[in-house]
Amino acid sequence: MVVEEFFAQTRVFVVTGKGGVGKTTLSGAMANLAARHGLSCLVVQMAAPGASRPPETAHLSRLFGQDGVLDYEELVLKPLDGPEPAGQVRARALRADTALVEYLHAHGMKRLSRRLATSGALDVVATAVPGMPDILVLGKLKQMERAAAAGQPGAPDVIVLDAPAAGHAVRFLQSPHGLLGAATGGPVRAQAEEVVAMLSDPTRCQVVLVTTPEETPVSETVETAQALEDKAGAALCTVVVNGRMPHLDLPADLCAEVLVGAAGRRGARLSEPGANELVAAAALRRARQRSEAAQVERLAAELPLPQLELPFCFSTELGPAQLALLTDALESGLASWSPVRL
Amino acid sequence: MNPAGEEPREQGDGVRHDGRDAPAPPRAQVVVCIGPGGVGKTSTSAALALLAAREGARACVVTIDPARRLADALGISSVGNEPSRVPPPAGQSWAGELWAVMLDAQQTFDELVSRYATSEGQAAAIRANPVYRNLSSALSGTQEYMAVEKLFELQESGLYDLIVVDTPPAQHALDFMEAPRHLARLLDNRVFRMLMVPTRVGLRALEMGAQLMLRTIAKVAGGQVVTDTVQFFTEFEGMEAGFRARAQRADELLHSSQARFVLVCSPRRDTVEEALFLASQLRHEGLAVASVVVNRCYPRFDAVPEDVADALREEGLGGVVANLADLRAVGEKEEQQLARVRSFLPEALVLRVPLLFTEVTDVVSLAELAGHLSGAPAAGAPAAGAPAAGGS
DSSP: OOHHHHHHTOSEEEEEOSTTSOHHHHHHHHHHHHHHTTOOEEEEEEOOTTOOSOOOOOHHHHHTTOOOOOOSSOEEEEOTTSSSSOOOEEEEEEOHHHHHHHHHHHTTOHHHHHHHHHTTHHHHHHHHSTTHHHHHHHHHHHHHHHHHHTTOTTOOSEEEEEOOOHHHHHHHHHHHHHHHHSSOOHHHHHHHHHHHHHHTOTTTEEEEEEEOSSHHHHHHHHHHHHHHHHHHOOEEEEEEEEEEOOOOOOOTTOOHHHHHHHHHHTTOOOOHHHHHHHHHHHHHHHHHHHHHHHHHHHHHHHSOSOEEEEEOOSOSSOOHHHHHHHHHHHHHHHHTOOSSOO | OOGGGSOTTSOOTTOOOOOSOOSSOOOOEEEEEEOOTTSSHHHHHHHHHHHHHHTTOEEEEEESSOOHHHHHHHTOSSSOSSOEEEOOOTTOOOSSEEEEEEOOHHHHHHHHHHHHOSSHHHHHHHHHOHHHHHHHHHSTTHHHHHHHHHHHHHHHHTOOSEEEEEOOOOSSSOHHHHHHHHHHHHHHOHHHHHHHOTTOTTOHHHHHHHHHHHHHHHHHHOHHHHHHHHHHHHHHTTOHHHHHHHHHHHHHHHHSTTEEEEEEEOSSHHHHHHHHHHHHHHHHTTOOEEEEEEEEEOOOOOOOOHHHHHHHHHTTOHHHHHHHHHHHHHHHHHHHHHHHHHHHOTTSEEEEEEOOSSOSOSHHHHHHHHHTTTTOTTOOOOOTTOOSSOOO
């Protein structure tokens, strides 16, 4: 499938997975890939459910070699100055309290909005109506999706929601369904209905699951996938295995003598401790490759979704160099990707 | 192990100065594990408790949302909210005991309501209120608050020498420290005060404000919500003092010399930065990080000379050379992150836990992880004359 087709499947990609598996990294790589193909992409991050502060880390900005911390205002991560055809990458954070203010403004309750939002009343409302902050954030997302669908000037072609970690994501996406079942009325109910309509329409919204090729993240990904489909009624797009070690051919019977002998044949002297380092490093890599392959296989068996893979970068900090590498991997993976379930 | 890293205020590992038979129940040492999500905080908490149990303490770990297999291994997946005893793996024995409990925030809150209600009728009315039912799931910080409450309750029970508490991933600030104050703050909220005193004389302006708020909330979310909310705060009246006092005592416990903080992270820039942010918040509270557990560290390998690398490549062993370069590269990057941790927290003991080949999903692998943590100033005192009877 070509990249343009992949991004044309839906307007909002919801990226979720267990904590620490690379949700933000994948969001950045997807946005960068979209931009590479001339699409403009908006990455949306959100404060943790209930919290009213923006994410503290600048992880996403740093992928693009920038330093800004995301807030409610849009930040341009990749300007429209690259070689043709290049799109733009923008990012912003969504916060429930600010979304509430906007919502009240839009519904003719401007006078109260500021006070309601600053007096901590959101806590009150959130406690009385669980899922209220979620619905405010999702309502804002839906509004952005509508703008994109209508092709409004400045609206992005693709929206990537860098969603909360798996368990929270299920609750978050379930919120509008919960609200519909509760004894609420008025505009909140209407809002919930519209959000449910977006979440359950695969042409408007699909979920991308991220995991690492390790036992616990894979198990939780399978559970999350089921919960998202069953409880939130969301369509699943693909699963992305992040941080997989690139495969190296390493002889299974490698030992120090073999290495010392091989070096000697070319006139180089390899000490025995040096040879042992190489053997130990190879043993670690082989064990890791084996266990990762087993987990990827298990994931395929237990979760019938197409898979994509991103390599481990052998770094502890991800910047533009790693982003380019990951974007390349995503691009080549998409060449053979098909939306057909395994 | 690292004398410079020991906390001077502590009595030292394994020594408790309670020689005389005090009538008060023994006060447990408390270890709070904090850190970002996905770095192995739950496993680390359980391993620290196991380590203490192995060394003779009666240790209890409070876990929050553990991975299913770990919960199964600890035997806590079906037991709610009360500690259950974890037996050592076959063929091993521990000098002490390991207990584990999975936090049930709702049940903990229910128990707290029963404790402070003036009558069973009041407790029942509160528990039946829909707004109350939402408190444990919807109010941010409730889970953290209940974790503190559970910790406090276990400490008060006098049954344990050491309590290790896992915390929910703290993304933004030290939610855990703030948690006990959160409900108090909610109850102090201006809007709630208006709801509770809508007719007080002399507050006409406030009354109008309150009415307007109520109308707005009703307009946005429906009238039933307002009815339930007013009902809840009417029912709750008279209980805030008890809640507040208890939150205060829990707060004091966390600030006392009984409590130690263990920061858990992995050697990646983003988790290190989040962890150091948490440490700076602790510092702001006047608290210190006793030790830092850096999980998932790659082993370090020495380089081979360039001519050897060339020779091996020519001999068709390029993969072996490339692999060493890969692993050395990540090792060097990790050292940079560890150096940041050490320079930010010069007083703390920094423990490097290697990337484990098996994931921590049973007591055997938990014991393996514990092996890498020895030296962590977390092990409590071995029980001298261990108290009788378990927690359940």
